[in-house]
Amino acid sequence: AQTVTQSQPEMSVQEAETVTLSCTYDTSENNYYLFWYKQPPSRQMILVIRQEAYKQQNATENRFSVNFQKAAKSFSLKISDSQLGDTAMYFCAFMKLWPDSGGSNYKLTFGKGTLLTVNP
Amino acid sequence: KAGVTQTPRYLIKTRGQQVTLSCSPISGHRSVSWYQQTPGQGLQFLFEYFSETQRNKGNFPGRFSGRQFSNSRSEMNVSTLELGDSALYLCASSLSPNQPQHFGDGTRLSIL
Numbered sequence: 066a067q068t069v070t071q072s073q074p075e076m077s078v079q080e081a082e083t084v085t086l087s088c089t090y091d092t093s094e095n096n097y098y099l100f101w102y103k104q105p106p107s108r109q110m111i112l113v114i115r116q117e118a119y120k121q122q123n124a125t126e127n128r129f130s131v132n133f134q135k136a137a138k139s140f141s142l143k144i145s146d147s148q149l150g151d152t153a154m155y156f157c158a159f160m161k162l163w164p165d166s167g168g169s170n171y172k173l174t175f176g177k178g179t180l181l182t183v184n185p
Numbered sequence: 186k187a188g189v190t191q192t193p194r195y196l197i198k199t200r201g202q203q204v205t206l207s208c209s210p211i212s213g214h215r216s217v218s219w220y221q222q223t224p225g226q227g228l229q230f231l232f233e234y235f236s237e238t239q240r241n242k243g244n245f246p247g248r249f250s251g252r253q254f255s256n257s258r259s260e261m262n263v264s265t266l267e268l269g270d271s272a273l274y275l276c277a278s279s280l281s282p283n284q285p286q287h288f289g290d291g292t293r294l295s296i297l
């Protein structure tokens with residue numbers, strides 16, 4: 066079974082600064098996806114960024130980027146130029162890519178989350 | 186394009202009752218997954234449907250069930266409700282199985 070660990074229950078950052086959220090995972094699989102989702106107080110889970118394990122290049126989405134270290138099973142999220150709207154719970158998630166049997170067998174395994182507060 | 190729609194947003198039930206939650210995926214999405222979110226256990230996978238077939242099920246008792254209709258809309262049902270079933274139930278849909286999942290706002294279920 067896969068496990069995802071987020072070791073920082075809470076973090077805070079000043080507006081406009083950079084913050085890095087940590088995530089480690091455990092799997093014996095070679096093909097998988099990793100995701101970061103954010104859940105603001107409005108509670109909708111929003112996809113922030115995705116990384117395919119077979120890609121060596123780190124994914125970036127505007128102010129969000131990841132540092133993917135496959136051998137170390139580490140997947141950290143860097144938020145640059147933090148904004149007040151970035152205040153949210155951030156979840157790291159793993160999705161195993163099972164063999165395609167003509168259908169689907171995909172599920173997300175989530176970490177416990179990191180509550181990020183951006184201070185003005 | 187409308188996002189994932191879950192109804193109702195809030196629900197209050199008593200122990201022993203049953204409940205049905207609804208999820209309408211993004212138009213064109215055929216895969217629907219359900220998750221339970223609680224403060225203690227975090228986010229846990231319930232089940233996943235694709236083309237009206239349950240493809241995968243999480244470690245939940247048989248009181249939790251679901252189905253998917255031909256238009257990809259999905260429902261989940263919980264029978265004989267227990268206090269521990271109080272949670273936020275999230276539905277997610279994806280265009281195809283290997284695409285990112287997009288979540289709805291969830292249904293907050295409270296058991297009295």
